Amino acid sequence: MPSTQDWINDPLAVVEEMFAASQNNSNSGWETKAVEFFQDQLKERDTHTLVPSLNDVPLHYLKPNSLVKFRCLIQDMFDPEFYMGVYETVDPSTKTKVRMLRCGKYKDVTECGVDFNSRNTVTAERQTFYCVPIPGENPWVKEISSSCLTEARVVPSTSYAPSRQKRSYEEDDDMDTQPQKQREPHAGMKIPSEHHGNGDCKRQETEAPSSQTASASHLDLNFPLPGEKGPSCLVKVYEDWDRFKLNDTLEVYGILSVSPALSALADEKDASSSLLDPAESMETAEEQRVHSPPASLVPRLHMLHAKPLPHNNPLLPSAALEDNSAFLSSTLSEMASVREEILSYFTHVLLGDALAAEYLILHLISNVYSRRDVLPLGKFTLNLSGCPTVASYTERFYQIIQQLVPSSHYLAMSLQNMNQMRLVPKKDYVANRLVSGALQLARNTSLFLDETQLEQGQLDTTGVRNVTALGNLISWQKVDYDFNYHQMEFPCNINVLIASEGRSLLPSDCQIHLQPQVAPSHLEESLSSIHMHPQASSQLNKFRIYLSMARLLDYSISDEVTKSVEDDFVDMRKDDPQSISAEDLHRMLVVARLLSLSLGQTSLSRDSWLRAKHIEMLRRSRMEQHKCVNGNEP
């Protein structure tokens, strides 16, 4: 059994050992065994915190061919590729035919002297995903998750400082070649390749610190949101890739590969190579750049294990809640009290409007939990109308939300933005990739649409398309990706909050008009005072846990409550059929669900239903009132 350091620092050795052991009996199934080994290792308590994370540690501090993890979103799926799963090498320098069976799995480049005609070659298939860090991940998430990993980060940063990288590369090389019995004949062959490797290492070393900034200029890393930073990664998947879907959020554990030989740009310099291989010259330069970018910018990650992330809140245990009953029960008991605190905080933020604060909580914990044919259930898009336009209230408001939810994005719906931004991802057939757009977001991302920024003017074609896309997103929770010849629909799960002055031009599930409890004369003053309440970080963390937790809870309705809800509905219709439609009942059921969850109750009680009815009534009467004042017919 290899020690911890071994399987983290040199996972390939583990794989190769298993491969070698399997050579004696053919049906050993070493591949599943290898995967299981890593999974078992990672299952052990806290071992996963030892694995350095690509999100937090700069690439040049990481040891090549070591095990790393990456918290990411699948932005694009490339075509599957065939690779040499097992191949045989012949030493060309000696004619003695020293044959070696090699394993090509989890590697990008083969050893020297591949015998293409060997009958032992096994061609296998793997899939490549283009992964980016979770878009819109808020700074506090990054901070906390990297602080969890202090240990892991310290280790590589001290022992794998850039100055030592060259060394480690060599060591690594040695390790790979060690199993070969005949090292002498290799010497002649090895020198040039080693030389080559060293040269690249040096270059990498000097360039690495600036690589992040340099990358943006000539290589578009295709982040969904503008201004995002972070490493993107080509993840090679070996087992059942069908279970992954576009826009899934994963924590990938895999072997980092940054071999300089992967860089397509090196090929470009050497024009003769493309001449000689007609197959390669068929790819456009763009396609090459996208599909084989320099490994120093876009490292390859050979997946050993992937964990789908139900959320990306580092304060919550990443395992399913059922497995963590202690955590569950402790937070559940606190939920009601935390709710009071957060309600009063939101009331303060929303200028003393307690009802709006109540709805804001409901909105923030909403989640599409199921779909019935085309109908998404559980979405709760909130339109907060009547937002003051002074003192950049909406921006401040967003900053507060940003502090509370793991990932969010602020989209100012200014005319310029709507007309120019690319919201919907589009397939670029020249480069053969999916060019991302701002609506390619991970599940449960909070999208804050600031309609107060909208001014009069004309929307052009892009603008109309963008507004339609937003409308589709809100009403069907789907985004139609543009594949040029056709559109393809991708379901999503995004919490949309629209801040507007009047009723929003976009559809919404629920509209509430803000009623500031402060006199207009004091408005400005109280607006600026909002920020004067710096929350203690422990309190903030409580809120963060609360919001993420409430979303993850299970929920059910008992038969008795069902009955009483039905009775209520029938009664309400009896009095005035116009007063409540099927749509209203839909909304009330969602409100009741979210209200129960926000109180930490996993099933609907009669009280919660009545309370939901009550706040809906309050909201509606406020809307009526507002309609009368405004005369603004919806």
Next chain:
Amino acid sequence: MSSPTSTPGGRKRGRNTNPPTPSSEDPTSPPSQRRRGQDSSTGDLMPMPTSPATDMLSPAAPQDTSLFSSPRPSVQPNEVDMSSPLMYGTPMRGTPARQRPDLGSVRKAPQVDLHSEPPSTDGAVASEPNAGQRLVIWGTDVNVGTCKEKFQRFLQRFTDPNSTEDENAGLDLNEPLYMQKLEEISVVGDPVLNVNCRHVQSFDAELYRQLICYPQEVIPTFDMAVNELFFERFPDSILEYQIQVRPYNALKTRNMRSLNPEDIDQLITISGMVIRTSQLIPEMQEGFFQCQVCAYSTRVEVDRGRIAEPAVCRNCNNTHSLALVHNRSVFSDKQMIKVQESPEDMPAGQTPHTTVVYAHNDLVDKVQPGDRVNITGIYRAVPMRVNPRQNNVKSVYKTHIDAIHFRKTDEKRLHGLDEEAEQKLFTEDRVQTLKELAAKPDVYERLSSALAPSIYEHEDIKKGILLQLFGGTRKDFSQTGRGNFRAEVNILLCGDPGTSKSQLLQYVYNLVPRGQYTSGKGSSAVGLTAYVMKDPETRQLVLQTGALVLSDNGICCIDEFDKMSDNTRSVLHEVMEQQTLSIAKAGIICQLNARTAVLAAANPVESQWNPKKTTIENIQLPHTLLSRFDLIFLMLDPQDEAYDRRLAHHLVSLYYQSEEQMEEEFLDMAVLKDYIAYARTYISPRLSEEASQALIEAYVDMRKIGSGRGMVSAYPRQLESLIRLAEAHAKVRFSEKVESIDVEEAKRLHREALKQSATDPRTGFVDISILTTGMSATARKRKEEVAQALKKLIQAKGKTPAMKYQQLLDDLRGQSETAITKELFDEALRALADEDYLTVTGKTVRLLA
């Protein structure tokens, strides 16, 4: 082994078919020979590690190992290789063979070419006849002789009496199919024989297996066979080059997603959509070298993209004196085509895969981006070299398909041929489950309840939409000059806002493969029909089709139908009855097929349905358009307690039932999809005698109802609707015959729809004329009465040639018992004016006498 032009060179001296004799001792050939000897055990084709033709690794060919026990395996390929080009050349009478880069002869070239050159050919002539029959092509189990014989037998004997393919139109189905095609070739002179692999399979499964596993060897053998046969039959015909066999429809038709390493070097058929085509790439097949010293020339075959430049002139023995002469080298056309999975056969939540396809020679430029194609070809994998000077290889293969045959799947639409034969593959199991489902007595109810289960009740509307999904039987009377009869059922939903009309539309749009969803507000006439635009790259005018054309053979869902501009709506007139779209724009005049069923949703003008008004008044749509809808449904909010309770229960359960529970209750959407696709493809019911009688009766009854009250209550259009609905209902039952139960249901549904939409709010009677003429019969009657009253009033006034308009109105109002609106008064005046009784000029009314 369709070797390049050098093959027939021994027979006839053609343009470039004159390889100089010394080339057999050419310095270029020994290396390849040497390699062969050295690597004999592992094959000589570097770039294809799993090629069944070259090594034994292919899992598909384990049985071949026995053949390998031969101590001198390297001899075998030589002999066969030598033999095949020879045979290939034999019966041609001077018709040159054309190289087939699609079969990979480019890469195999050295192997073939070496032995096809005259000296070695001579040697083979002797060895061939005795050795040939027992030998198999090296690395395969294909015996050239047997294979040829089998294929010739196939060509001579195969008949397909039940063929429905459009290629076979005009052929005698009881005669051997391919012999007729050969005859066609002799007449037309297009030397390409397309062979349906499924025919081969049904004729000889073993031959088919060989074709699939070793296309590179078997197809040239087929070529030989067909040419022998052809020139035997038609010795006098002159072809440009020898006939090439192009197999298609390999049974391994598969999704791009399911391609895996086992398919390498096999014959596959995949479907997809062309997304990009490259420019034409001239690929050198043969380099022509000339010695700068003595002008001696030599040719060198391209081997895997490389030309081994001869270092020494064989004539004058000068070194490095040979130079490449481009103009005399032989090139072939090549094009790279990128194909993407069709959106229909993709799993949800994944992005489509793409595959590179190389088209060669005359297949170049056969397809355009946007075309849906079925491609038959050989799947290839080539390793990528990181650096040519290093032996370091990226452990990844590049894959592509060498195309042998293209078949455009949407080609038929252009030709207007019947597309019912659209290829949708159903597995045996699936068909069985579908048939079982169809046999259930309540299949109709089951299917309709499976439709949009999240939408509550509206059973009849769902049934209507279900019938729309199935559609009627398409009848073609174009031979008698009456054109096509519409088979599609059009449905209009109108009703209060918030009654999940949009949801129904969304559901249907998601259900059908060729559905389009537009909103009336957002779409212009061009967006619906077609528009001409300038291609930014080529500057050519191209026709871009809109939603209606795109949903040909599908359903076009139009939301907010009432918000559409009149201009836009007017294009629907043609589409909804004639099922075509005529375009005359920017010099492009054409008629496109738009056999689409329209599912539209409209909101009432006053945002709330006014039960006191007729449908037309409520939605303000022209009656000419309304009468084109077979069924018009009202989706109203019924207000009664029992309904409310059921609705509440339905909604609440929607929110707490788990996914599995719902699945149990309702049919899977995928099953429904397949059911519909199957019925649409394979079932075309015809009216039975009994059903026609029932239809006639129904129609007569409908007419009768109205005639009692002096109005027309049914038009032939209604009869057509009934027929369509009855046919669709028969399709639901998978029945080839329309029976009286179908007619009953059609009648019921039609009546229900009419009851909702054509009830005259004033009388409470169902009145079809509301929909057909825009006005109920009672309203017309009332108009006449007012006109008569007015006439009487004027006559009573005596001889007054001119009257004030306002005064007349007041007088009439005073006299009448019922309220007279201004509109009604105007109508009455107009009616009288039509009788030439009076004229209205401005505010005065003059009598004409």
